[in-house]
Structure formats: structure tokens, C-alpha cells
Amino acid sequence: MTPSTAFAPVGPLTSPTEGEPALHYHRCRWCHSAMPAGALLCTVCGSADLTTELSAGTGSVRRLLRPTRRGLYPGRPYLVALDEGFTVQAGVIGGLPGAVPVGARVRLAVRDDDGRLLTFRLCATS
DSSP states (O other): OOOOSSSOOOOOOOOSSTTSOOOEEEEETTTOOEEETTOSSOTTTOOOOEEEEEOOOEEEEEEEOOOOSOSSSOSOOEEEEETTSOEEEEEEESSOTTOOOTTOEEEEEEEETTTTEEEEEEOOOO
């Protein structure tokens, strides 16, 4: 069995507009699942055949995590589900600390250290 050829290799990955942060992620060529860019194997099927794609940087808050002072990246108390289908741990600005409601829409604001330190900003509600 060979992987689907429906997904062609992506071209150069650039930020949508200059000065705006970009977030890359992997998509499995076998099962088409999305995962953070740090993954070496597909988290669903275990395939190593991954392509790199550019995220739109929008998603919604899934849950508030217990804040911790331990670890390499303290201060990331939220799980954010991105529209592409994967979840990341990140900080959220634009609201009171620890009071961002579950389901709130967010947009990528800052990306540092190869995407490990993510910060999202609350989107304006309409």
C-alpha cells in the first residue's frame, strides 16, 4: 500500500503577511491527521511520512490547565485547539489571567523559540 498522492509537497512556507507570526505543523500523508511540528511520527497511525504546512493561526480555547512553575516553559495554562485539527499548550492574552472562557476564539499573537512558546490573543466577538 502506498500513501495517497493527493497531497503534493508544499512550496516555501512564508508568513501570510510580513511581521505576522506564522505557525507550522505536520500533516500525515497516510491518514491526513494534523499534529504539532515537533512530532517525528504521526500520533494517529505512526507513519513517518509527514508534510509541513502553514497554520492559519486561529483556534479556540479547550480548557484551562493548572498553572505550574516547573518545567521549561511556565505560564502556558491553556490548551488551544487549532482549526487545522491539533492542540497546543499556550498562553492567552487579552483577558484576565485564568479567566478566559472555554470556547473563546483566539488568534496567534507571538511565536518564539521555534514554535515552542506560543501566545494567542482573544479575537473580538461579533
